[in-house]
Amino acid sequence: MIPAPARLSAWDLAAVGLAGLRARRGRAVLSALGVAIGIASMISVLGISAVSSAGLQEQLARVGTNVLTVAPGHSILGGQASLPLESVARVSHVPGVVGATAIAYMNGATARRTNLIDSAVTNGVGVAAARLDLLATLKGTVRSGTFLNAATARYPAVVLGTYAADRFGIDRPGRQIFVAGRWMTVIGILDPLPLAPDLDATALVGWPYAEKELGFDGHPTIVYERSTADRVTTIAKVLAATANPEHPDQVQVSRPSDALTAELAARAAFNGLFLGLGAVALLVGGIGIANVMVISVLERRQEIGLRRSLGATRGQIRLQFVVEAVVLSLCGGVTGTIVGLAASLLFAFAQGWPLALPAQVITLGVTAAVLVGIVSGLYPARRAAALTPTEALATG
């Protein structure tokens, strides 16, 4: 009877592939490196994006999307309009509104670390009077010290936004700084306010103190309103007319959480770009592997001839080289996945954001590596299999 060719077990195939790589370690490591870089960049892009959008979503969930702001627009003559005195009270009576508060910028007032600093050097920090319920409505928190209360709001006390505190180099309350031409005591520093990022660069003083001592006329600059979630769109329609019934056209109503939502969308767009770059790196890595395998086939003609004389079929030779390429690529892929995940973890840790690493990302990395290995191994493997035994043995 004519014998039939034997099937190689998966285990034997893997062993043959590995043996081929072990004989040329340095080259194997270098060519796997190309794939590792490609996979690592793709995984870290996906991982960092997952972590950061989870972070943003958490922020959104914490501060809520049910806050609307009312700010004066420009009057017909182009001047800066202001809101009527009673706008806060009117807004708070709209059905569905659970809280309304306001701030008012002190035009021309500056906040400086000391009176020795030129008044033109404001560091971008503004001065505003704040209502006591500002923090509650914006769901803001105090990093250190306290917010204004009924007592401190009557005295030269100031609360700094997080950016303002950084610019002044102040990390705890107690210091005196020079605000609106007089010394005031810092009583608190705020955490970032995602819904009112402008306030991060603002020094907040008490409303009654501003009226009494700083010549403030009591007209709010921005009114913040929080409502029940289902009423947000309805309220948005009536808010302009409510806050300024005489000139509703001079009022701008906006939803600050839209900025965060837009940021989420923008990140998705950027991710596409970076993923594309990662894919290019992966492609280059795959070409590197194909290159190394082509050279390997040229160098190993005798081995191929020997294996054919020992009874290996063309298919088995082809499979051997594809397996080698896949093992090579997989080594790179696993390394790249680990590096990419480590980068995402580091990023999450540095930002203090929650870990959100979807399992699909890992599967994707490994699958991509295997695919790259198969594709880049096919051509060299076909060349190896195409050699006749005598051709292969005749070399060298």
Next chain:
Amino acid sequence: MSVIELERASKTYPGGLQALRDVTLTIGQGELVAICGPSGSGKSTMLHLMGTLDRPSEGRVRLLGHDMATLSDRRLSAVRAHWIGFVFQQFFLTPHLTAVDNVATRLLYLGVPARRRAAAAREALERVGLGNRLTHRPHELSGGERQRVAIARALVARPVVLLADEPTGNLDTAAGAGIFDILWKLHEEGTTVVVITHNTDLAEAVPRRVDLLDGRLQ
């Protein structure tokens, strides 16, 4: 019973070189045959045809009575795995594998499970007198020892014929004599052996000698 039959076999390579012309030859079970002839006389081509590494341009090659021309490349591979044992002048051992692993590689393509391969390889190495060199790598072995590893690799699959292409071509006289002793021993044990050689002593001693010149039998 005939093991190998060449019937009016010719081989013409692309480019017109006629390496083998109209050779008819039958080799029976248990024979030891020496193929002699100057370089370029077609010895290796004939051995390749016998071992199904190549197909004749004209004529027939039969192994154990089966016409090889009708077989696919896949089937020919299986024929080599089961029936043929090759020994080459250049040994063709894998450098980073031990003697046992080099021999065991042969059994891979017979579908022998990994755990039985090593045992069979050790046994074959003992048959050629290398029982004390099992875990040595090729560079730790002398030329004669390397060729004996290659013979063990050919034997381990219990082929119906051993085809040796100038097995002593790269060896000194003493090592070459050792290789011939082994081939004699295998012949006496009943293995069919075909060996290409320039060694006149062996060629004189073997029971059957085939001379080639310009691709023709003399």
